[in-house]
Structures are given as structure tokens and as C-alpha cells.
Amino acid sequence: MRIQNEAGVLLDIDGTLVDTTYLHTVSWWEALRQAGHDVPMALIHRSIGMGSDKLLDHLLGADRDRSGDHGIRDTHDRHFAGFWPRLRPLPGAAELLRACAARGLRVVLASSAAEHELAALRAALAADDVIDVVTSAGDAGESKPAPDILTVALERSGLDPARVVFVGDSVWDVVAAGRLGIRCIGLTCGGTGRAELTGAGAVAVHDDPAALLAVLDDSPIGGLG
Structure with a gap:
């Protein structure tokens, strides 16, 4: 109503x-790197603001194998959590x-x-x-x-x-x-x-x-x- x-x-x-935008950028960069994806930070930055599912589609392609997505998101979350005390x-x-x-x-x-x-x-x-x-x-x-x-x-x-x-x-x-x-x-x-x-x-x-x-x-x- x-x-x-x-x-x-x-x-x-x-x-x-x-x-937080650049903190998210660095956190996604590290998460992607650890999963074997070498994605330039500039491309990641321009995707910040999307939901994590769409961000990964945007950066890695919608037709990819998504079996590793959960691990990538978890790694991002762990890295970003390290910045919390300094937000x-x-x-x-x-x-x-x-x-x-x-x-x-x-x-x-x-x-x-x-x-x-x-x-x-x-x-x-x-x-x-x-x-x-x-x-x-x-x-x-x-x-x-x-x-x-x-x-x-x-x-x-x-x-x-x-x-x-x-x-x-x-x-x-x-x-x-x-x-x-x-x-x-x-x-x-x-x-x-x-x-x-x-x-x-x-x-x-x-x-x-x-x-x-x-x-x-x-x-x-x-x-x-």
C-alpha cells in the first residue's frame, strides 16, 4: 500500500x-586470479554495481562453465571482509x-x-x-x-x-x-x-x-x- x-x-x-568500489575491484581481481582468470582491473571496475552473477557473466561470458562461480564469490567475500575495519x-x-x-x-x-x-x-x-x-x-x-x-x-x-x-x-x-x-x-x-x-x-x-x-x-x- x-x-x-x-x-x-x-x-x-x-x-x-x-x-568501496575499488576495494570490490581488488577483491574480485584476486578472486578471479585465484580461479585462473586473468581479468584487467579496469574491466572489473566497470562491472562493479552489477550483481555478482551478472558481473561474472559480463567478465567471463554467459556460456561458460559456472561450476566455479560459488568459489569465486566466496574468495571475493573473504578478501572484501578484510577491508571492513577500514571502511x-x-x-x-x-x-x-x-x-x-x-x-x-x-x-x-x-x-x-x-x-x-x-x-x-x-x-x-x-x-x-x-x-x-x-x-x-x-x-x-x-x-x-x-x-x-x-x-x-x-x-x-x-x-x-x-x-x-x-x-x-x-x-x-x-x-x-x-x-x-x-x-x-x-x-x-x-x-x-x-x-x-x-x-x-x-x-x-x-x-x-x-x-x-x-x-x-x-x-x-x-x-x-
Whole structure:
């Protein structure tokens, strides 16, 4: 059931609010290398933001033998977990969430991170006091760029797609939002360029959460109130 007259902000967390994109890149590179796949880091980086199943399809080919996929994902998870104590929020991340909440907007973490990773990400972000709804990888039938995780986020928050803005850092975030007709603000702090995010359909692009916060009232989020 929709919550009438309420508006909200959906936000990705990996690479958008917490500085993890390159940590994931290194973790996938090591996992792939150990499985005998020599994949350049630049190609891996450009795939970050996809679900792990689609990332492996994208990098290794959809017609490959998938028997080793579980081991590759486990190795990635082990390497990424080694970074957890050093995870840091991106500039202005928690402040952005609190500013949205102060404007009466529902704050929804539309994350496709695994449940065990999400706990570490939320601890680094330190903004649980203003977060209304959180999703994780297990909530989506299909991973990004499919829009499933955003559909779940909308259903749980009770918000209408016309009354929300999604904030993400990857082309895959922008594509997923576009499939539901949701406006997406892109942030380049995940390492994806302004032109790519705009080309994918982002309605605005900023450097990081702090840069978005600085113009919040004049952004698409400012128009939600």
C-alpha cells in the first residue's frame, strides 16, 4: 500500500555512500586470479554495481562453465571482509541522509549488498537513526541492472516511483532506475565518469554526497518536498 503524499530518497550504499568500489575491484581481481582468470582491473571496475552473477557473466561470458562461480564469490567475500575495519563513508554521506530526513523525506537504502556485508557498510555510514527501510541482495529475484531491488524498496517503503529520486554511482544504478521510470542522480565518487552517468540517463551528476548536499534544495531531491 502506498503512503499518500510522502516522498522519499532511495540510495545505493556501495560506492555511493561508502568508499568501496575499488576495494570490490581488488577483491574480485584476486578472486578471479585465484580461479585462473586473468581479468584487467579496469574491466572489473566497470562491472562493479552489477550483481555478482551478472558481473561474472559480463567478465567471463554467459556460456561458460559456472561450476566455479560459488568459489569465486566466496574468495571475493573473504578478501572484501578484510577491508571492513577500514571502511569509510564518502564525504557528506551521513549528512546527506540526515538532511533528507530533516526535509520530511523517507530515507531508503536500496542496497543489493549481501546481508553480512551490509552490516559492515551501515556501521561505517553511522546513520541508522534516519534510515527508514533497508534492502539487501536476498530481497531481489534478479540483480542490477534489473530493477528488482528498487521494486522491493518501493514496496517496503510504500512510496510511489513518481515521488522518489534514486542516488547511485554506477551506470547499472541509472539503468535500473530508468526501467521503473525513477529519476536517478549519479555520483562520480564510485569512479564512473560524468558523461557515462549522464549518457545512461542520470538527471543530474555530482562528485560525491557532499557535493549533492551543497545544492540539495536546487536538486531533484529538493523538488520532492
